[in-house]
Amino acid sequence: MSRAYRVTWVTVASNVNTDDTLTMNLSLLGILPEDEMAALLREELARRGWKLGEGGALTGVVQGLDASLSPDAAKVTVTARAEGDVSARGTSRDDAKAALQRAEGAARDELKAGVARRLTAAEPDLRATMGEVIQRAYVEALKRKAASMGAVESLQETRGSDGEYEVTIKVRT
Amino acid sequence: MSAVADYAAVTFTVEEGRCLDVLAALLGRRRGEDLRGPTGTRAPHPALLAAGSDRIARSVARYLTHEEGHRARSFLRGGRRTEGRVWDAHLGAGFVPRFTVASRDLWLRGAQHLPALASIDPAAAPRSRERTVAQLVPVEGTASGDWVFYAIAHTSLRSFLLPAEEERAILRRLRQGSPLAALLDAEPDAGEPELRARFAPLVDPANARVVECVEARLAAAWGARARAHGSWRLTPAELLRRWGSLGRCLHAWLDVLDGARRMDLARPLLTFAAGVASEVLRGGGEAARAVVSAVPGVRSVGERDQLLAAVARVVDVGGRLLRVRDRLALERYGDERHEEGQLYVREADQRLGPARRQVESLARALAGVVG
Numbered sequence: 384m385s386r387a388y389r390v391t392w393v394t395v396a397s398n399v400n401t402d403d404t405l406t407m408n409l410s411l412l413g414i415l416p417e418d419e420m421a422a423l424l425r426e427e428l429a430r431r432g433w434k435l436g437e438g439g440a441l442t443g444v445v446q447g448l449d450a451s452l453s454p455d456a457a458k459v460t461v462t463a464r465a466e467g468d469v470s471a472r473g474t475s476r477d478d479a480k481a482a483l484q485r486a487e488g489a490a491r492d493e494l495k496a497g498v499a500r501r502l503t504a505a506e507p508d509l510r511a512t513m514g515e516v517i518q519r520a521y522v523e524a525l526k527r528k529a530a531s532m533g534a535v536e537s538l539q540e541t542r543g544s545d546g547e548y549e550v551t552i553k554v555r556t
Numbered sequence: 557m558s559a560v561a562d563y564a565a566v567t568f569t570v571e572e573g574r575c576l577d578v579l580a581a582l583l584g585r586r587r588g589e590d591l592r593g594p595t596g597t598r599a600p601h602p603a604l605l606a607a608g609s610d611r612i613a614r615s616v617a618r619y620l621t622h623e624e625g626h627r628a629r630s631f632l633r634g635g636r637r638t639e640g641r642v643w644d645a646h647l648g649a650g651f652v653p654r655f656t657v658a659s660r661d662l663w664l665r666g667a668q669h670l671p672a673l674a675s676i677d678p679a680a681a682p683r684s685r686e687r688t689v690a691q692l693v694p695v696e697g698t699a700s701g702d703w704v705f706y707a708i709a710h711t712s713l714r715s716f717l718l719p720a721e722e723e724r725a726i727l728r729r730l731r732q733g734s735p736l737a738a739l740l741d742a743e744p745d746a747g748e749p750e751l752r753a754r755f756a757p758l759v760d761p762a763n764a765r766v767v768e769c770v771e772a773r774l775a776a777a778w779g780a781r782a783r784a785h786g787s788w789r790l791t792p793a794e795l796l797r798r799w800g801s802l803g804r805c806l807h808a809w810l811d812v813l814d815g816a817r818r819m820d821l822a823r824p825l826l827t828f829a830a831g832v833a834s835e836v837l838r839g840g841g842e843a844a845r846a847v848v849s850a851v852p853g854v855r856s857v858g859e860r861d862q863l864l865a866a867v868a869r870v871v872d873v874g875g876r877l878l879r880v881r882d883r884l885a886l887e888r889y890g891d892e893r894h895e896e897g898q899l900y901v902r903e904a905d906q907r908l909g910p911a912r913r914q915v916e917s918l919a920r921a922l923a924g925v926v927g
Contacts, residue, residue, distance in 0.1 A: 403857050410920075410927040459926075492855065499856045503849035507842060513926045 392472045393479040399491050400466035403498045405506060407459045407513055414524040421456035423520040428452060431516070445512055446505040461509055463501050465494045522550055529554045566603035575600070578667035579608050581716065582709045583615040588716035591671045600664060608663050609655070616653050616704040620769035630899050631768055632820045637895050642769050651765040653701030658694040658733065662702075662709065665692045674716050689722055693729035700763045706734030710741060736766060740777045742805035744797060751808035759816040767821050774824035778806065779831050782870065786836040792853050796863050803869035810876055817893055819880060819900040826907035829874030833914040837871070840914070841921020861924070868922035874915035877908055 411420045425433075425441055433443030439454035450461045471486045473479035522540065529535050533556035541549045568576070574591060581588030625642035632638075633649065640647040669688050698706070710730045713723060731738040735754045743751060758767050767774075785798045806825060813822050837844045845864060854860045881904035884897030891897075908915070 405857050406861075406924065408923070408925045410925045412927070496855050499854065499860065502857050503846075503854075503860060506849065507846060510842070510926055517927045 390474060392474065393476050394470060394472040395476070395479045395483045396468060396470035397483060397487060398466060399469055399487050399494065400464065401491055401494045401498060402462055402464040403495065403502055405461045405463075405502045405509070407461070407510060409457060409459060409513070409517065411456070411517065412521060412524075414521060414528055419527075420520065420524060423523050424456050424517065425452070427516050427519045427523070446508050448502070448505055448509070450509070459509075459513055461502065461505075463498045465498045465501075467494055518548055525550055525552060532556055566601070566607075568601075568604060568607075572601065572604050574671075575604065575664070575667040576608060576611070578670060579611060579663045581670075582663060582666055582712055583611065583705075584708055584712035584715075585615070586715075588670060588712070589674065591716075592675065605660065609660060612659050612663065612705050613653070613655065613701070615708060616701055619704055619708055620653070620766065623770075623772040625769070629768075629771075629823075630820065632818060632896055632899065635817070635892070635895055637820075637899050647768075648765060651762075653704060653766070654699035655701035655705075656697055656699050658696075658698045658702045659705045661694050662692070662706070666709075670716050670718070673722050674718050685722060686725070689725045689729070693726060693733055695729055695733035698733045700766050703734040703736040703763075704766060706730045707737040707740055710734070710737040736770070739805065739809060740770075740774060742778070742781060742802045744801040746801070746804065748804050748808045748811070751805060752811055755809055755812045756816075759812055759818050759821065764818065764821065771821075771824045775827040775831075778802065778824070778828045779835075782828070782832050782836045788847060788851050792851055792855075792859055792863055795851065796866050799863070799866035799870055803866060803873070806870065806873045807876070810873065810880075814880060817896055819884065819896055820903070822877060822880075822900065823903055823907065825873060826877055826904055829871075829877055829915065830908045830911040832871060833874060833911045833918055837867075837918055841918045844918065844922060864922050864924070868919060871915065871918045871922055874908060874911070875919045877904060878912055878915065881905070881908075 409424070411417075411424065414420065415423070428441055428443060431443065433441045433450075433452070436442040436451065441452040443450050443452075445461065448461050448463050450459055452459050467490055469483065469486045469490045471479055471482035473482050526535070526538065529538075529552040533554045536553040536555050537551075538553075539551045541551075543549060577586065577591055578588065580586045581591060621642050628639055628641050630637050630639045631647060633647075638647065669692055673685070673688065693706075707730075710727060713726060713730070716723075718726070727741075731741060731743050735758050738746075738751070738754055739758065743754075746754075757763055781798070781802055785795060785802065788795065790798070806828070810822065810825060813819055813825075839847075844867065848854075848864050848867065849860050851860075851863065854863070881901055884893060885901050887894045887897035
């Protein structure tokens, strides 16, 4: 003889999200006074589409990630976010909630690791991009410094075989 | 009559022979894993004690003179430069490795307990095992000869194949009793103030000869650790712990040398720092960042940055050595540290000078600095 049982499944769902940030400390050579160097850096970033955000921070998108230059131009923070849907089921609401809690923890860990992987994978390009921006700011700073010393006769920008960037400015004083 | 002749005429029992075998294993002259059975050390015969003490003293002397002993090097004596080989009498200035009863106790207690510890069930009687381990290695009142014997035993202990927990505990006791063992092995989990206090006796004029004689061993030991950690095969937490302890150890040692005005003893640090930049992290800062980022198990950028900071601190040993070089280069004739500065600047330029740019760019990249 067989007997039939009726099992009722309760399904619950939620949404988990996580984010992580990568910080790059910027160190600007003191070719011009500190505030002028910071202004040159902001100008260069603005040329690349960065916009003034809340609290005086400049924000932009680099490698598909949200980036922000601190108001003192001392660091760039890059943020990545991720979210995902999680569902779980149990034979009662309490069972389902407990299962959901476990699933949320696992999903959050996985999302967090994924976000960290995205940030660290993009980091070399981000650092190279910021390096270029700073280099352009240096060139502009050197031009201004040279102009303040006298009449600029010639300006030559070259890149050596070892990748070193060289700017030669002749000034008549 | 010499001590050798005194005991050469004595016949030892089988147990006493085993007791000497344990000593040979502690001195790294045979493996300890196959030593089993009673070792008869309850009332050691004076001839056995003489034989053991003689072997310890000879092994210590060999350890101090064996590597690069023939190479003439410059050292400071009373702030003045002097040059010579390890065995040159004028450099020794009466130095003799000093032994206390601790060395003999380590040998006899080791003979009594090590073979038994190796065969014990790890689950059995943990308290009695803890007591045995604590009694095995005397840590108070040790002297220069004991430090070297302990350092040798620290390296050789692995051959006894002890249970992991007991081995760790004995190694820790050996490092507590020997600043040399702690310096060679980069004592884990100790803070820099504690390490500075432990390393300070090594630069005492009465003991500094020990460090002068083991320069090559120090550089090799630290280099081997950095290479092992630099293979990135461990978990992020373990890597953090190991890079962290190496950094703390080396910075504490540098503090002690600079504080004692004995930067002539920084040669192993210079060799190590150059090796880290040109060998362990030879790909440069960006490559090192990429490798650390790819360590399996790193779950967040913060965790990765912590690990990078620990590696950066080890690299910064090189940066600090260069900064000390620049500072001592300003010492003028007649200044207190002039002779030391001249000697150190020459060594720093020779050993670390060619890697200066690599060290500086590594430090910047690992610190995450752009610009």
